[in-house]
Amino acid sequence: MNDILAGLVEAGRLVVTLDPDLIEITLRSLQVTVTATVIAAAIGLPFGAWLAVNRFRHRRATIAVMNALMGLPPVVVGLIVYILLSRSGPFGVFGLLFTPAAMIIAQVIIITPLIASISHQAIRDLWAEYHDLLISLNTTKRQRIHALLWDGRRALLTAALAGFGRAIGEVGAIMIVGGNIDHATRVLTTAIALETGKGNFALALALGFVLIALAILVNFLIHGLSRTESESRW
Amino acid sequence: MVAPILPLTLSAAIVKRQGRRLIGPVDCTIEAAGTTIVMGPNGSGKTTLLRLMHGLERAREGRVAWAVDEPATRAHQAYVFQTPIMMRRSVVECIAYPLLTHGTGRREARARAEEWAARVGLGDALGRMATVLSGGEKQKLALARALIRRPQVLFLDEPCANLDGRATREIESILAEARADGVRIVMSTHDMGQARRLADDVLFLLNGRIHEAAMAWPFFAEPATPEARAFLKGDIVE
Numbered sequence: 001m002n003d004i005l006a007g008l009v010e011a012g013r014l015v016v017t018l019d020p021d022l023i024e025i026t027l028r029s030l031q032v033t034v035t036a037t038v039i040a041a042a043i044g045l046p047f048g049a050w051l052a053v054n055r056f057r058h059r060r061a062t063i064a065v066m067n068a069l070m071g072l073p074p075v076v077v078g079l080i081v082y083i084l085l086s087r088s089g090p091f092g093v094f095g096l097l098f099t100p101a102a103m104i105i106a107q108v109i110i111i112t113p114l115i116a117s118i119s120h121q122a123i124r125d126l127w128a129e130y131h132d133l134l135i136s137l138n139t140t141k142r143q144r145i146h147a148l149l150w151d152g153r154r155a156l157l158t159a160a161l162a163g164f165g166r167a168i169g170e171v172g173a174i175m176i177v178g179g180n181i182d183h184a185t186r187v188l189t190t191a192i193a194l195e196t197g198k199g200n201f202a203l204a205l206a207l208g209f210v211l212i213a214l215a216i217l218v219n220f221l222i223h224g225l226s227r228t229e230s231e232s233r234w
Numbered sequence: 235m236v237a238p239i240l241p242l243t244l245s246a247a248i249v250k251r252q253g254r255r256l257i258g259p260v261d262c263t264i265e266a267a268g269t270t271i272v273m274g275p276n277g278s279g280k281t282t283l284l285r286l287m288h289g290l291e292r293a294r295e296g297r298v299a300w301a302v303d304e305p306a307t308r309a310h311q312a313y314v315f316q317t318p319i320m321m322r323r324s325v326v327e328c329i330a331y332p333l334l335t336h337g338t339g340r341r342e343a344r345a346r347a348e349e350w351a352a353r354v355g356l357g358d359a360l361g362r363m364a365t366v367l368s369g370g371e372k373q374k375l376a377l378a379r380a381l382i383r384r385p386q387v388l389f390l391d392e393p394c395a396n397l398d399g400r401a402t403r404e405i406e407s408i409l410a411e412a413r414a415d416g417v418r419i420v421m422s423t424h425d426m427g428q429a430r431r432l433a434d435d436v437l438f439l440l441n442g443r444i445h446e447a448a449m450a451w452p453f454f455a456e457p458a459t460p461e462a463r464a465f466l467k468g469d470i471v472e
Contacts, residue, residue, distance in 0.1 A: 132290055133319040138308040139335050147331075151322040 007205025011213075014206055026210065029187040030218075032100050033168040036107035040167075041160045044112045048119030048159070049145045049152075052127045063120065069113035074106075078173030081106045085177065098179040103187070106173035111163035118162055122155035123148050161219055168215055188214070239300045239307040239386050240266040240418060242287060247296035249282050256282045257442035259296055264387070264420060269413055271429045271450070272422040274439030275471050280422035281316070283439065284389045287420065288313045309336065312380035314390040318372040320364040325356055328364045329378045336383065350378040354408055370401030377408050381417070388412060390421040394428060406432065426466065430454055438462045440471065 014022045051063060083089050085097040085105075096102045126148050134144045149156065171189035178185035180194060188211045195204035241263050248258030257279035264270060264287070272280045285291040286298060288311055300307040312332075321328050330347035334340065351357050354374040359367065364375055373393055380388055390409075394402040402425075409432065413419055423429050429436065433450035438457075446453065446462045457463045465471045 130319060130321065132313075132315060133321070135290060136288065136313040137332050137335060143335050147321070 003201045004205060006202040008209060010202045011206035011209040015210065022207070022210065024183065025186050025188055025191050025207075026214065028100065028185075029168060029189070029211070029214070032103045032107065032174070032187060033164060036104045036111065036167050037160060037164045039104070040108045040112040040115050040163050041156075043108075044115030044163070045119045045149060045156050045159065046145065048116040048121075049123045049148050051116070051120050052123040053141065053144055053148065066113050066120070067117050070117050072110055072113065074110055074170050074172035075176065077109050078106055078176030081109065081173065081177045097177060098181060098185055100178070100185060102177040103174040103185060106177045107167045107170060110170060110173060111167050114166055115159045115163040118159035119152075119156050122152050122159065126152045126155075157222065161222060164218065165215060168211065168218075237302050237306075238266060239302050239310050240264060241301060242387070243297070243299045244287070244293075245297045245299070247286060247293040247298055249286055249291050250294045255442060256291075257286070257439075258293075260286075260442075260444055262437060262444055262447055264418065267416075267418060268434035269409075269419040269421065269432050270435050270437060271433035272420065272437045272439060273424075273429055273465070274445075275465065278439040279442040280439055281391050282442075283437070284313070284391050284420065284422055288389045309383070310386040312383065312385040312388050314373070314376045314380050314388070314393050316391040316393070316395055318376040320367070320372055320375070322363070322365060324361050325351060325364055325367070325375055326360040328375055329356075329382055332379060332383050346382060347378075350382050351375075353411075354378045355404060370397050370404065373397060373401070373405060374408065377405065377412075381408075381412055384415075385417060387418045387420065390419065392422050392424060394423065394425060402428065426468075438465065 013019075051059070051066070081102060082097065084091050085094070085102050086092055087097075096105070127144075130144075130148065130151070134147060139147070169189060171193055174185075174187065175190050175193065178187070178190065180186050180190040186194075188207055192204045192207045192211070195201075195207065243263045244260050246259040246261060248260075249256045260283065272283060274280055282291060286293060289298075289304070289308065290313070298304075321331065323331070326344060326347045329350050330343040333343035333346060338346075348357070348360060351360055354377055356367075356371060356374055356378065359371065364372065367375060377393070394405050397405065406428065409419060409421075419432075421432070423432075430450070433453075435449050436447070436453045437444050438446040438448075438453070438459075438461075440461055446457065446459050448458065453462070454466065457466055461471050
């Protein structure tokens with residue numbers, strides 16, 4: 001109990017004093033996670049919509065695989081990305097290992113199936129509702145997907161936020177591919193793991209509270225900006 | 235000058251779903267002018283017939299033929315569903331949508347949508363979300379959305395079901411204007427009074443087949459079949 005209280009006090013102190021290390025790793029966490037979320041959303045949202053609208057062979061199998069990939073073990077993803085980006089790997093020439101770019105790649109792989117799957121569910125329901133209308137209006141496939149993505153944007157925002165939530169709390173993969181290097185690839189989660197390993201529970205908890213506060217803040221910010229709760233908008 | 239897409243001819247058309255015949259064989263011709271009312275008891279196939287004509291259902295057997303190639307007809311038809319499908323957009327955006335998907339510029343589409351919203355009595359609701367409109371307002375929006383591209387043929391599936399007398403009168407007034415503008419109307423209804431007010435000719439369906447096809451006046455005055463007579467009297471017809 002004392003550790004938790006000490007953690008809260010320490011978190012308050014770090015925030016109030018604008019601790020330079022905290023600011024740095026918080027910004028890096030945001031940079032990596034937001035970039036990964038944007039890339040994963042750019043892939044996952046249209047893919048989810050495309051899956052909802054199109055009928056093709058092996059569609060059910062594709063959906064089953066996509067849903068299964070939501071549970072991808074981050075450590076395994078980290079290991080695979082590590083092998084691919086290591087000097088002897090096929091992409092070693094780019095020198096991405098132990099950089100924020102490698103962390104972004106790993107996070108994109110982890111959260112794209114999650115975003116695609118949630119968006120597929122949301123768009124599938126909307127497509128069931130819009131199907132006859134969009135066919136009747138003689139829209140093209142591209143126009144249908146666009147209409148579904150636009151009109152389903154609030155549900156899709158939830159999908160993106162779920163991806164953001166998973167990415168910002170992720171530690172296994174980014175620890176492996178980022179290396180937790182101070183002033184280079186250290187982010188909130190890897191810093192927490194490090195401080196816990198050192199037995200510095202108060203600081204680890206403080207960073208944990210900052211992480212939770214950050215996730216809540218970003219969610220509020222995005223909901224606020226998109227005015228999801230305003231009158232008649234849900 | 236747009237080529238006329240009518241007449242529409244159905245020849246021995248059959249619609250099946252999961253092996254079960256929903257309607258057919260159906261033979262009929264929709265000529266270029268007037269209002270056709272499709273009548274019949276529940277489950278007789280009114281909705282399926284309209285959907286088949288519009289292309290939302292495919293004929294498993296037989297033929298559905300327009301005066302021009304089928305793909306070219308799609309832009310000149312519109313359909314109003316029994317339960318209006320409302321996009322999650324404002325009233326003006328919903329009405330403008332069919333124009334935007336067919337190459338009209340955003341500004342012009344909005345101006346025409348505002349004009350149509352005013353015509354159907356939704357001029358004060360332009361910015362409201364379509365999903366929160368009343369049943370009558372939703373149906374008026376659906377009509378404006380259907381008519382904004384000046385279709386040659388308008389299919390309506392019981393557009394006044396669940397509407398009160400006032401909303402029904404407003405819808406009928408919009409339909410009368412559309413008819414006067416040269417729009418060919420094919421509409422199903424359960425409302426006998428409405429059928430009498432609007433019909434130029436009638437298709438009476440029973441068990442998935444056209445049981446009687448006639449001009450409106452003789453049909454209502456002297457139906458040719460005992461089933462149609464019983465239906466008009468309000469008896470249960472199966």
